[in-house]
Every structure is written in C-alpha cells, then in structure tokens.
Amino acid sequence: MKILVSNIGMLATPLGRTAQGGTQQGQIQILEKAWLLMEDDRIVSVGDCTVPTPSAELTINAKNKLVTPGLVDAHTHLVFGGWREKELLPKLNKVSYLEILAQGGGILSTVKATRLAEKEQLKAKAKKILNRMLKQGVTTLEAKSGYGLDVTTELKLLEIIKELQEEEVVTIVPTFLGAHALPPEYQNNREAYIKLVTENVLPQVVQKKLAAYLDAFCEQGAFTVAECQQILRAGKEAGLGLKCHCDEIVALGGTEMAAELGAVSCEHLIKANAKGIAALQEKGTIACLLPGTSFYLDATYAPAREMIRQEVPVAFGSDFNPGSCPCSSLQLAMHIGCYKYGMTPAECLTAVTLNSAAAIGKAETIGTLEQGKMGDLVIWDAPNLDNLFYRFGDNLASTVLKQGSIVVTNYC
Numbered sequence: 001m002k003i004l005v006s007n008i009g010m011l012a013t014p015l016g017r018t019a020q021g022g023t024q025q026g027q028i029q030i031l032e033k034a035w036l037l038m039e040d041d042r043i044v045s046v047g048d049c050t051v052p053t054p055s056a057e058l059t060i061n062a063k064n065k066l067v068t069p070g071l072v073d074a075h076t077h078l079v080f081g082g083w084r085e086k087e088l089l090p091k092l093n094k095v096s097y098l099e100i101l102a103q104g105g106g107i108l109s110t111v112k113a114t115r116l117a118e119k120e121q122l123k124a125k126a127k128k129i130l131n132r133m134l135k136q137g138v139t140t141l142e143a144k145s146g147y148g149l150d151v152t153t154e155l156k157l158l159e160i161i162k163e164l165q166e167e168e169v170v171t172i173v174p175t176f177l178g179a180h181a182l183p184p185e186y187q188n189n190r191e192a193y194i195k196l197v198t199e200n201v202l203p204q205v206v207q208k209k210l211a212a213y214l215d216a217f218c219e220q221g222a223f224t225v226a227e228c229q230q231i232l233r234a235g236k237e238a239g240l241g242l243k244c245h246c247d248e249i250v251a252l253g254g255t256e257m258a259a260e261l262g263a264v265s266c267e268h269l270i271k272a273n274a275k276g277i278a279a280l281q282e283k284g285t286i287a288c289l290l291p292g293t294s295f296y297l298d299a300t301y302a303p304a305r306e307m308i309r310q311e312v313p314v315a316f317g318s319d320f321n322p323g324s325c326p327c328s329s330l331q332l333a334m335h336i337g338c339y340k341y342g343m344t345p346a347e348c349l350t351a352v353t354l355n356s357a358a359a360i361g362k363a364e365t366i367g368t369l370e371q372g373k374m375g376d377l378v379i380w381d382a383p384n385l386d387n388l389f390y391r392f393g394d395n396l397a398s399t400v401l402k403q404g405s406i407v408v409t410n411y412c
Contacts, residue, residue: 001039001056001057001058002037002038002039002044002054002056002057002058003037003038003039003056003057003058003059003060003375003404004035004036004037004038004053004054004055004056004059004060005035005036005037005038005059005060005062005067005377005379005401006035006053006059006060006062007035007061007062007063007064008031008033008034008035008036008062008064008065008066008067009032009033009062009063009064009065009066009383009384010030010031010032010034010066010067010383010385011029011030011031011032011034011036011046011048011066011067011068011369012028012029012030012066012067012068012346012349012384012385013028013029013068013069013349013353013368013369013370014028014029014069014349014350014353014354014355014367014368015028015029015354015368015370016354016363016368017363017364017368018358018363019284019286019313019315019355019358019359019363020313020350020354020355021281021307021308021311021312021313021314022308022309022310022311025308025313025314025346025347025350025351025355026344026346026347026350027346028346028349028350030385031046031047031048032048032049033048033049034046034047034048034049034067035047035048035053035054036067036369036377037054037056038375038404039404040404041374041375041403041404041405042372042373042374042375042404043369043370043371043372043373043374043375044371045371046369046370046371060379060399062379062399064383065379065380065381065382065383065398066379066380066382066383066384066385066387066388067369067377067378067379067380068349068353068369068377068378068380068385068388069353069354069366069367069368069369069373069376069377069378070137070138070139070140070366070376070377070378070400070401070402071136071137071138071140071330071331071334071352071353071356071378072138072139072140072141072352072353072356072357072360072362072366072367073133073138073140073141073142073316073317073318073320073330073352073356074141074142074265074288074315074316074317074355074356074359074360075142075144075267075288075290075317075318075319076141076142076143076144076317076318076319076320076321076328077143077144077146077147077177077319077320077321077322078126078129078130078141078143078144078161078164078172078320079114079122079123079125079126079143079145079147079157079160079161080110080113080114080122080147080321080322081110081113081114081115081116081117081121081122081125081147082109082110082113082114082117082322083322083326084105084106084109084110084322084323084326086105087100087105087106087323090103090105098221106323107147107181107323108181108183108184110147110322110323111147111148111149111181111183114147114148114153114157115148115150115153119156119159119160122156122157122160123160123163123164126143126160126161126164127164127168129320129328130164130168130172131168132328133170133318133320133328133330134169134170134400134402134407134408135395135397135400135408135410136328136329136330136331136395136397137330137331137378137380137400138170138330139169139170139171139366139376139377139378139400139402140170140171140172140173140357140360140362140366140376141170141171141172141173142172142173142174142175142213142317142359142360143161143164143172143173143174143175144174144175144176144177144180144215145157145158145161145174145175145176145177145178145180145211146177146178146180146181146215146217147180148178149178149180149181149182149183150183150196151196151200151201151204154176154178154201154205155201155204155205155208155210158174158176158205158208158210158211159208159210161174161210162174162210169402169407170402171362171366173212173213173360173361173362174210174211174212174213175211175212175213175214175215175243176201176202176205176210176211176213176214176215176235176240177214177215177216177217178196178197178201178202178231179194179197179215179216179217179222179223179227179228179231180215180217180222181217181222182222182223190227194223194227194230194231197231197234198230198231198234199234202214202234202235202238203238205240206238206239206240211240212240212241212360212361213235213240213241213242213243213264213360213361214231214232214234214235214236214238214240214241214242214243215242215243215244215245215267216228216231216232216244216245217245218244218245218246218252218254218257218258219245219246219247219248219249219250219252219254220249220250220252221249222245224252225252225253225254225257228244228254228257228258229257229261232244232257232258232261232263233261236261236262241263241264241361242258242261242262242263242264243258243263243264243265243266243267243288244257244258244263244265244266244267245267245268246258246266246267246268246269246272246276247266247268247269247270247271247272247273247276248268248269248270248271248293249270249271250271251271251272251273251276253275253276254266255269255272255275255276255277255279255280256275256276256279258285259279259280259282259283259285260279260283262283263285264285264286264358264359264360264361265285265286265287265288265315265359266280266285266286266287266288267288267290267317268288268289268290268293268302268319269287269288269289269302269303269307270293270294270299270300270301270302271300272287272302272303272307277303277306277307277310277312278310280307280310280312281310281311281312285312286313286314286315286355286358286359287302287304287307287312287313287314287315288315288316288317288356288359289302289304289314289315289316289317289337289341289351290302290316290317290318290319290325290333291316291333291334291336291337291340291341292318292319292325292327292329292332292333292336293319293324293325294336294340295336295340296324296325296326296327297324297325301340301341302341304337304341304342304343305341305342305343308343308347313355313358314343314347314351314355315351315352315355315356315358315359316330316333316334316337316348316351316352316356317330317333317356318330318332318333319333329395330352331392331395331396331397332392332393333352334348334349334351334352334389335389335392337351338389345385345386345388345389346385348389349385353367353368354367354368355367374404375401375402375403375404375405376401376402376403377400377401378397378398378399378400378401379397379398379399379400379401380396380397380398381396381397381398381410382396395410397410398410
C-alpha cells in the first residue's frame with residue numbers, strides 16, 4: 001500500500017548511508033512545503049512544492065509541521081533492576097562515587113538488584129521505558145547488558161533484549177557488556193573474571209545470537225587498556241562488532257586502542273585528548289557522545305566541536321542507566337548537545353539519526369528520509385528545525401511512524 005505524508009512544513013534530513021563528519025555533518029537536506037511517499041515499509045520518493053504531489057491509498061496530513069527521520073539512540077543500558085535514588089542526596093553533598101560505592105551504592109548495587117530480580121520483572125520494566133522512548137520519537141536503539149556480571153544474569157539480560165526486539169515496535173540492536181565492572185566475587189581475581197567473560201559467556205552469546213556488538217569499559221576503576229584490548233580482541237575473533245566506553249573520567253589510551261582494533265564507535269569521550277581524536281579520525285571510528293551524562297554528573301562536556309573540526313563523525317546516545325544518567329529522553333540529550341557542545345541543530349540532527357544509525361550498523365536502512373530507506377519518521381509539533389531545538393523540556397514528537405505505519409499519536 002502507498003502512504004503519503006502531505007503538507008509537510010519542513011522536511012529535514014541528512015543524506016547517505018555512511019556516517020558524516022566535519023562540515024558534512026551539518027549539511028542536511030531541507031525541503032519546505034514538502035511531501036514523502038512510502039510503499040509498505042519503504043520510502044519511495046520525497047519532493048517539495050515544485051514537484052506534483054503523488055496520489056496514495058492513505059494520506060497523513062502533517063499540518064505544516066516539521067518531519068525528520070526517526071531518532072536513533074546509539075547508547076542505552078535498557079535492562080536493569082532497581083533504581084539508585086538514594087544516591088541523589090550524597091551526590092548533591094559532593095560525596096564521591098568511591099565513597100558511595102563503599103557505602104553499598106554505585107554500579108554494584110544495581111548488579112545486586114538485577115541478579116535478584118525475576119526475568120519477567122526486568123522485562124516489564126524495560127518494556128515500559130522502551131515505549132516511553134518510542135513516544136518521544138525513538139524508533140531504533142542500542143541496548144547493552146552489563147548489570148549481571150555473571151553467566152546466568154548476563155545471558156538473561158540479553159535474552160530479554162532479544163524478546164523485546166521480537167515483540168515490540170522499536171528496533172533494538174543488542175550489545176554484550178560483560179566487562180562493565182568487576183563483580184564483588186572477583187575483586188581479587190581480575191584475570192579469572194576476564195576469562196569468564198571471554199571464554200564462558202562470550203561463546204554462549206555468539207552461539208545463541210544474542211548480541212551484534214561487544215563493549216568494554218576502559219576506565220580508571222574499571223578495566224585497563226590491556227584488559228580491554230584482550231576482551232575486544234576476543235569479541236572480534238568471535239565475529240562481533242566492537243564498541244568501547246573510553247575516556248569518560250581519565251584519558252587512558254582506550255580510544256586509540258579501540259580505534260586500532262576497528263571499533264565502530266567509542267563512547268563517552270568526555271576526556272578525549274588530541275591523540276584519541278586523531279585515532280578516531282584516522283580509523284573512521286564514530287564518536288558516540290552522551291550529553292545527558294555530563295549534565296547529570298555536573299561534569300565537563302566532550303570536545304565535540306574539535307571532533308567535528310577533525311572530521312570525526314559525532315553521534316549521540318541517551319546513556320539511559322540508573323546511575324550516571326537516569327533519563328530516557330534522547331530529545332533532552334540532543335538539546336543539551338546543541339547548547340553545551342555548541343553544535344548546530346543540523347549537526348545534532350545528524351548525530352541522532354544517520355550517525356547514530358551508522359554507530360549500530362543500521363545506516364543502510366534507516367537514519368535518513370530518502371528512497372529505499374525504511375519509513376521511520378517523526379512529525380514534530382514544531383514548524384522548523386530551529387524551533388525544535390529552541391524549545392526544550394517538552395516532548396515535541398506529535399506523530400511517530402515505524403516502517404510506514406503510525407505507531408504513536410501524541411495529539412500535540
């Protein structure tokens with residue numbers, strides 16, 4: 001069936017099937033008084049008032065609003081047990097993370113809650129959050145494991161992600177993050193835990209087809225550059241794509257290591273230095289930045305403008321998680337990115353569509369509004385792109401289409 005989106009006030013989209021960096025990141029297509037034609041789940045053609053509007057069996061009136069590709073959240077920790085609101089007051093009182101950890105909080109408290117939770121409980125919670133993301137315009141996202149840190153729970157988390165992918169509207173790309181932290185039972189035996197991740201859990205993940213990517217947390221207090229190199233190499237040899245949490249707190253050299261191994265993206269990069277940025281540029285690695293995390297932690301912001309100057313493609317993720325960014329709004333993340341990174345609305349749009357799609361291996365089919373791509377798009381309660389980024393704090397997604405079908409109507 002042919003579906004026409006008519007009376008589009010402004011259609012804004014990046015173009016292409018690969019990540020865009022440098023000046024190309026901000027060079028998007030803008031069509032005013034536009035239309036978009038789909039057949040079944042694919043885009044057939046796009047045009048403006050200079051081209052006759054085609055006919056279709058179903059017409060969706062955009063009412064002179066802005067239309068963009070569906071948002072792509074390139075970095076989430078979707079499935080976990082419990083919350084960590086008890087850490088809020090200590091954080092406000094400048095209690096350090098290490099002190100919070102010593103008091104039984106931090107990531108290990110989430111690990112404990114996740115291990116104790118029943119599978120259906122974890123799944124129901126993740127489904128609720130997933131639907132909230134969809135209502136805000138996210139049509140595709142990446143979801144990591146990493147709050148189990150043992151064989152049974154890590155596999156359970158990835159199984160939940162797989163089930164949600166099969167049952168829900170949002171496309172989910174799964175990532176195995178067994179090397180998220182060192183679990184308490186292995187505090188005095190790091191080598192044994194790395195062996196567990198690479199020789200026990202990883203083969204099962206691959207055999208059961210539970211992940212497309214492998215990630216590791218290369219950071220002070222987590223895993224060293226050498227340890228992450230060992231883990232990432234194991235993932236690469238097993239046939240998984242690579243990602244790496246790098247340079248969030250200290251620039252250890254993880255960015256250079258991950259880029260050299262062929263990682264599709266390096267994540268966080270708050271403390272990325274000249275060597276790290278040069279490595280990203282040389283190897284074509286995407287910088288997946290997480291603006292909401294810097295905001296919540298009251299931390300410095302990643303050097304996004306320098307990355308763009310150096311022609312590194314920049315993508316955004318919400319980093320939704322219970323500890324450092326308990327916010328599932330990619331809209332808020334893209335607004336913070338605009339204001340705090342000094343990125344233009346066009347650059348930010350590319351960061352949450354085409355570049356994020358490329359960071360999870362989906363740029364061939366989503367991330368832009370052009371012929372042959374999936375009909376994933378958002379009609380916004382905004383007349384133009386600048387208006388979308390000028391207004392923050394509200395959900396401005398009016399109508400969301402996934403593969404050519406209306407899946408959300410927010411009545412904005």
